[in-house]
Amino acid sequence: MKKVGYHNSITRKLYLSLVLMLSLSLTSYAQDAAPAATATPTASPTVSSGGDPVKGKEIFNTNCAACHKLDAKATGPALRGVGAKYEKAWFYKWIHNSADLIKSGDAGAVKIYEEYNKVPMSAFPQLSEADIDNIIAYTMEPKAAAPVPVAGEKVPGTDGNAGGISNNIILGALSLVMAILVVMLVLVNNVLRKVAAANGISVAPKEPTISIWKAFAKNQFLILVSAIFLLLASAFFVYGYLMQIGVDQDYAPVQPIHYSHRIHAGSNGINCNYCHSSARVSKHSGIPSLNVCMNCHKNIAEVSDTTATEEYSKDFYDKEIDKLYKAVGWDKENQKYTGKTEPVKWVRIHNLPSFVYFNHSQHVNVAGIECQTCHGPVQTYEIQKQFAPLTMSWCIDCHRKTEVKMEGNEYYTKIHEQLSKKYGVEKLTAAQMGGLECGKCHY
Numbered sequence: 001m002k003k004v005g006y007h008n009s010i011t012r013k014l015y016l017s018l019v020l021m022l023s024l025s026l027t028s029y030a031q032d033a034a035p036a037a038t039a040t041p042t043a044s045p046t047v048s049s050g051g052d053p054v055k056g057k058e059i060f061n062t063n064c065a066a067c068h069k070l071d072a073k074a075t076g077p078a079l080r081g082v083g084a085k086y087e088k089a090w091f092y093k094w095i096h097n098s099a100d101l102i103k104s105g106d107a108g109a110v111k112i113y114e115e116y117n118k119v120p121m122s123a124f125p126q127l128s129e130a131d132i133d134n135i136i137a138y139t140m141e142p143k144a145a146a147p148v149p150v151a152g153e154k155v156p157g158t159d160g161n162a163g164g165i166s167n168n169i170i171l172g173a174l175s176l177v178m179a180i181l182v183v184m185l186v187l188v189n190n191v192l193r194k195v196a197a198a199n200g201i202s203v204a205p206k207e208p209t210i211s212i213w214k215a216f217a218k219n220q221f222l223i224l225v226s227a228i229f230l231l232l233a234s235a236f237f238v239y240g241y242l243m244q245i246g247v248d249q250d251y252a253p254v255q256p257i258h259y260s261h262r263i264h265a266g267s268n269g270i271n272c273n274y275c276h277s278s279a280r281v282s283k284h285s286g287i288p289s290l291n292v293c294m295n296c297h298k299n300i301a302e303v304s305d306t307t308a309t310e311e312y313s314k315d316f317y318d319k320e321i322d323k324l325y326k327a328v329g330w331d332k333e334n335q336k337y338t339g340k341t342e343p344v345k346w347v348r349i350h351n352l353p354s355f356v357y358f359n360h361s362q363h364v365n366v367a368g369i370e371c372q373t374c375h376g377p378v379q380t381y382e383i384q385k386q387f388a389p390l391t392m393s394w395c396i397d398c399h400r401k402t403e404v405k406m407e408g409n410e411y412y413t414k415i416h417e418q419l420s421k422k423y424g425v426e427k428l429t430a431a432q433m434g435g436l437e438c439g440k441c442h443y
């Protein structure tokens with residue numbers, strides 16, 4: 001029967017569009033789920049020599065990594081296996097205060113001191129003997145056979161966007177739905193007329209070629225449905241457009257030198273303040289000058305084998321260090337400056353609009369907020385990116401919920417008394433201190 005035939009073709013088309021939409025939404029979820037599976041566990045070899053190598057590594061990274069590496073010379077000698085070179089007691093004396101040991105005329109100490117052109121090693125009186133045992137245990141670990149992917153490189157959930165479907169996909173799906181709706185309207189209209197014809201109901205002869213728009217205009221239900229759809233879609237577009245003004249979350253430009261925070265601040269444990277020293281004391285954090293780099297890189301012309309990853313080879317990293325040398329005009333063969341320099345133009349990542357006042361020292365020093373709270377796990381970034389949205393609501397949300405540290409800050413004692421009485425609370429948030437006043441953030 002003719003009627004059934006038409007019916008079938010319509011349902012087939014409906015199914016088709018349904019499948020299309022489903023597969024679209026599925027791919028968008030699949031993309032979200034994928035990265036979680038790529039996290040790989042790191043195996044840590046355990047050879048003990050009276051200390052805890054894991055703790056030792058931590059202490060080493062914070063105190064020693066600026067000058068020492070395990071397998072290559074840096075400012076100081078390579079330290080792998082150094083535990084076998086001296087007695088325990090020698091290490092305690094040397095690390096607590098190497099200058100004293102050299103002065104006392106200890107043969108080993110004088111020899112290594114001369115060998116390193118009398119570069120003094122910092123004293124570490126604060127390290128306990130147990131700490132030193134741990135470091136020694138760490139240096140006695142056998143060298144890892146193959147480059148191990150650094151755990152935490154892909155920390156699940158740290159991605160600012162994790163869990164959300166990108167706006168573009170939603171917008172795409174919406175416009176698809178709209179398109180399908182239009183097609184369906186045409187088809188439904190057609191089929192209704194064909195069904196009517198098949199059942200012998202004659203269409204009014206006055207309008208034998210009734211246009212689809214006229215048919216549409218007559219069907220109030222369809223008009224209602226499509227009006228609602230149109231409204232929703234445009235609201236979504238407008239909202240999406242407004243929300244993206246000036247938001248560059250996850251912006252990660254290619255830099256003139258591939259500088260890896262993972263390698264410097266992560267594996268080598270270099271403190272953020274070593275390079276971004278002004279974060280504590282001033283409005284800006286600043287990017288270090290290349291002279292700061294050369295404090296270390298006069299001695300570090302290449303990375304160790306274990307630093308290379310699947311994505312970036314040792315060769316790649318070494319070439320990047322060469323770029324640094326070219327920029328500062330360092331001749332590594334003859335170990336001297338040539339005088340030919342070409343400044344490196346780092347691409348600025350974070351950039352608040354000029355009408356916003358933001359001060360690093362207020363947050364880092366006074367409020368005691370970790371860099372990572374606002375910049376994410378920077379020590380795991382191979383490529384630096386903008387972690388936070390830097391929107392006004394981001395600032396305000398934090399001011400609403402973060403309590404101001406009052407202890408030991410004389411400046412606050414009086415204000416605290418007054419304000420806590422005013423609000424009738426013991427603890428004060430940054431908001432209650434005036435952190436929501438427009439003038440505090442806007443010039």
Ligand code: HEC
Nearest residue numbers: 063064067075076077112113116118119120121122124135
């Ligand atoms: C400021 C740079 C610097 C820091 C930080 C540093 N060292 Fe040294 N270290 C040196 C230098 C340079 C030498 C070579 C001797 C000299 O010139 O004083 C050295 C030598 C040594 C030696 C003797 C190595 C040998 O082969 O004889 C040991 C052991 C040592 N350091 C351990 C440590 C430990 C452990 C730490 C961390 C707690 C540390 N160093 C932190 C610069 C440093």
Ligand code: HEC
Nearest residue numbers: 259264265270271272275346348349350371375378379384
């Ligand atoms: C050895 C020097 C060094 C250390 C240590 C270091 N950084 Fe950086 N940092 C740089 C350089 C160089 C750049 C510019 C290149 C880039 O963006 O990758 C930079 C860029 C940045 C930026 C982006 C700046 C912009 O353009 O908006 C942030 C944020 C940052 N660092 C935070 C940190 C934090 C947090 C730490 C500590 C975990 C840290 N850095 C440790 C050298 C360093």
Ligand code: HEC
Nearest residue numbers: 066258259260263270288292293296303304307317320321
């Ligand atoms: C406190 C010491 C120190 C400072 C300061 C330092 N580096 Fe490094 N850098 C290292 C060490 C150590 C390595 C090698 C790591 C390894 O072999 O695992 C390295 C590796 C590199 C590499 C190759 C790996 C990579 O990140 O792509 C580049 C390029 C580099 N540094 C550039 C810089 C620049 C640019 C600066 C200044 C902004 C700088 N470094 C400051 C210690 C330092």
Ligand code: HEC
Nearest residue numbers: 272276279284285286350351352358363364369370371374
């Ligand atoms: C309360 C949040 C917050 C904390 C904590 C914070 N930053 Fe920032 N950081 C920002 C904002 C916001 C910007 C953008 C500033 C601008 O554009 O004027 C920024 C910019 C930067 C820049 C780019 C250069 C500049 O000064 O504009 C660097 C580098 C940086 N931060 C490093 C650090 C380091 C290192 C720490 C820890 C010592 C830190 N930040 C702590 C929010 C923070």
Ligand code: HEC
Nearest residue numbers: 357358366367373395398399402404430433434435440441
């Ligand atoms: C991680 C939490 C956090 C974020 C994010 C943050 N702040 Fe703050 N901010 C604080 C805290 C806590 C204080 C109170 C510091 C104090 O004085 O003890 C503060 C204080 C301030 C003050 C001084 C207020 C006063 O009463 O004097 C200004 C201005 C300010 N923030 C601006 C900003 C801006 C602009 C942003 C966004 C770009 C921002 N903050 C993001 C936590 C945050």
Ligand code: HEC
Nearest residue numbers: 245246247353356390391392395396399435436437438441
């Ligand atoms: C804690 C800091 C903070 C406070 C308090 C604050 N703002 Fe903002 N405001 C910002 C930041 C940061 C931006 C930039 C947002 C961006 O670039 O996306 C901004 C942007 C704006 C903009 C421009 C919006 C745009 O999209 O260009 C206006 C208007 C504004 N703020 C008004 C106000 C008013 C009115 C108040 C007081 C009720 C206020 N702000 C209080 C941090 C603050």
